[in-house]
Amino acid sequence: xxxxxxxxxxxxxxxxxxxxxxxxxxxxxxxxxxxxxxxxxxxxxxxxxxxxxxxxxxxxxxxxxxxxxxxxxxxxxxxxxxxxxxxxxxxxxxxxxxxxxxxxxxxxxxxxxxxxxxxxxxxxxxxxxxxxxxxxxxxxxxxxxxxxxxxxxxxxxxxxxxxxxxxxxxxxxxxxxxxxxxxxxxxxxxxxxxxxxxxxxxxxxxxxxxxxxxxxxxxxxxxxxxxxxxxxxxxxxxxxxxxxxxxxxxxxxxxxxxxxxxxxxxxxxxxxxxxxxxxxxxxxxxxxxxxxxxxxxxxxxxxxxxxxxxxxxxxxxxxxxxxxxxxxxxxxxxxxxxxxxxxxxxxxxxxxxxxxxxxxxxxxxxxxxxxxxxxxxxxxxxxxxxxxxxxxxxxxxxxxxxxxxxxxxxxxxxxxxxxxxxxxxxxxxxxxxxxxxxxxxxxxxxxxxxxxxxxxxxxxxxxxxxxxxxxxxxxxxxxxxxxxxxxxxxxxxxxxxxxxxxxxxxxxxxxxxxxxxxxxxxxxxxxxxxxxxxxxxxxxxxxxxxxxxxxxxxxxxxxxxxxxxxxxxxxxxxxxxxxxxxxxxx
Numbered sequence: 001x002x003x004x005x006x007x008x009x010x011x012x013x014x015x016x017x018x019x020x021x022x023x024x025x026x027x028x029x030x031x032x033x034x035x036x037x038x039x040x041x042x043x044x045x046x047x048x049x050x051x052x053x054x055x056x057x058x059x060x061x062x063x064x065x066x067x068x069x070x071x072x073x074x075x076x077x078x079x080x081x082x083x084x085x086x087x088x089x090x091x092x093x094x095x096x097x098x099x100x101x102x103x104x105x106x107x108x109x110x111x112x113x114x115x116x117x118x119x120x121x122x123x124x125x126x127x128x129x130x131x132x133x134x135x136x137x138x139x140x141x142x143x144x145x146x147x148x149x150x151x152x153x154x155x156x157x158x159x160x161x162x163x164x165x166x167x168x169x170x171x172x173x174x175x176x177x178x179x180x181x182x183x184x185x186x187x188x189x190x191x192x193x194x195x196x197x198x199x200x201x202x203x204x205x206x207x208x209x210x211x212x213x214x215x216x217x218x219x220x221x222x223x224x225x226x227x228x229x230x231x232x233x234x235x236x237x238x239x240x241x242x243x244x245x246x247x248x249x250x251x252x253x254x255x256x257x258x259x260x261x262x263x264x265x266x267x268x269x270x271x272x273x274x275x276x277x278x279x280x281x282x283x284x285x286x287x288x289x290x291x292x293x294x295x296x297x298x299x300x301x302x303x304x305x306x307x308x309x310x311x312x313x314x315x316x317x318x319x320x321x322x323x324x325x326x327x328x329x330x331x332x333x334x335x336x337x338x339x340x341x342x343x344x345x346x347x348x349x350x351x352x353x354x355x356x357x358x359x360x361x362x363x364x365x366x367x368x369x370x371x372x373x374x375x376x377x378x379x380x381x382x383x384x385x386x387x388x389x390x391x392x393x394x395x396x397x398x399x400x401x402x403x404x405x406x407x408x409x410x411x412x413x414x415x416x417x418x419x420x421x422x423x424x425x426x427x428x429x430x431x432x433x434x435x436x437x438x439x440x441x442x443x444x445x446x447x448x449x450x451x452x453x454x455x456x457x458x459x460x461x462x463x464x465x466x467x468x469x470x471x472x473x474x475x476x477x478x479x480x481x482x483x484x485x486x487x488x489x490x491x492x493x494x495x496x497x498x499x500x501x502x503x504x505x506x507x508x509x510x511x512x513x514x515x516x517x518x519x520x521x522x523x524x525x526x527x528x529x530x531x532x533x534x535x536x537x538x539x540x541x542x543x544x545x546x547x548x549x550x551x552x553x554x555x556x557x558x559x560x561x562x563x564x565x566x567x568x569x570x571x572x573x574x575x576x577x578x579x580x581x582x583x584x585x586x
Contacts, residue, residue: 277289
């Protein structure tokens with residue numbers, strides 16, 4: 001054991017020494033520089049050549065600090081014979097991506113640039129000027145040609161950003177095939193006296209010298225004596241072999257339980273002999289046997305994590321987890337429908353409950369139906385007993401609530417639905433023209449008979465089960481003649497029921513007779529005045545008579561199942577009034 005620890009310490013020390021020496025402490029670069037200047041003034045773009053050098057100090061394998069100094073020259077810018085030299089001095093960080101032989105790098109440098117420019121100026125000395133004296137040169141006399149050299153220089157801000165590629169030749173020397181930078185200078189325009197930014201491109205190539213780089217790898221120590229292990233690996237003599245690993249997984253008889261259920265959980269593979277077990281539920285120890293009985297009794301619904309830790313000699317301790325879900329009971333659910341959903345009063349509808357058992361529900365039973373009104377027999381709803389407002393003649397609708405009670409072995413639930421029961425609007429009585437009588441007379445004239453034997457007969461022939469209603473009236477001048485209004489209605493009933501002569505034979509039991517005296521009971525007048533020549537003397541009613549329209553009988557035909565007309569409700573059927581004794585009135 002002691003030997004293995006010494007070997008491990010030596011290996012770690014050698015790795016630490018190697019990692020501490022895997023990058024150079026300092027680098028120097030010398031090489032050729034080409035710069036393409038964009039003057040941003042009236043001077044055209046131009047190229048300059050020269051050289052430069054760099055000194056880099058590395059803080060670690062990736063980051064260093066660089067000082068960059070260099071100069072380029074152009075002796076004839078823009079064919080203007082401007083002899084110019086640009087010297088840069090830049091400083092900033094560098095990032096290197098070091099590999100075994102190739103190292104790309106990127107840097108951003110800031111500093112300054114010094115620009116110096118000179119050119120020859122020739123001219124003639126003027127007689128009215130003082131002679132020009134040049135030290136070390138003969139005196140200049142007026143009219144003589146003079147040659148001068150004009151110079152200008154300035155120092156301004158500069159910065160560069162870019163990168164390059166170093167290819168390692170040996171431990172201390174690398175070749176740089178390319179270094180490419182964007183170079184920005186801020187030199188003053190000599191004409192406008194204003195600073196301008198010049199956006200330039202710089203290319204460098206040369207050799208990079210490194211110092212303090214990676215040291216030679218020390219020779220490995222001699223291997224210690226070893227022995228073979230169960231997994232064909234070797235360890236130093238006296239050291240233990242690696243522990244084996246157990247593939248521990250859990251298998252449950254079921255992963256979901258309903259209230260009162262249980263599950264047996266055990267390892268899904270064989271466990272080494274002599275192993276110890278520790279079962280947990282939600283992290284709490286619960287047992288040490290080879291299996292675990294998990295019961296849902298007394299547990300809230302939810303997911304429970306069941307864990308097992310197994311330890312055995314020469315094995316790594318293994319753990320496994322399984323999830324057992326305890327479900328909560330839910331009552332049956334479903335929908336209730338009535339077919340048809342709308343029925344007329346007295347009709348039936350079939351009830352159908354679509355029911356599904358809820359969670360953990362078993363033994364679902366057939367539904368039991370009840371209704372808020374009407375009757376339910378089995379799955380049939382009978383609307384015969386549904387009550388409506390008897391005074392209303394318009395259509396009535398009533399929504400009857402249907403309830404289905406469904407149950408299983410654990411509980412029950414109710415499902416609700418509805419059915420609409422409609423009572424159609426009552427068929428209204430048909431109004432025919434009134435029969436108008438001569439003053440003080442109850443005889444039905446020919447004009448009235450045409451109403452009864454033509455228009456009314458057409459209605460009774462179409463619906464023989466219908467009813468006919470006659471309501472008699474008298475005018476104010478006739479008020480003293482008691483029973484005249486009823487007699488007029490009875491004579492009209494005799495015309496349609498006598499069954500002899502010109503009279504028809506409509507059943508007297510289907511004829512209702514009423515009398516309203518001088519009141520109209522809210523029924524307007526629909527008088528028909530007939531002045532035909534075939535009327536008997538004294539039976540013609542003139543329209544000019546002011547109270548003629550009050551001497552009338554209302555004529556109504558009530559279809560089968562129809563509503564009785566408004567007006568006097570004191571109706572009696574003609575049969576009970578012995579209308580047959582009147583015969584067929586002439």
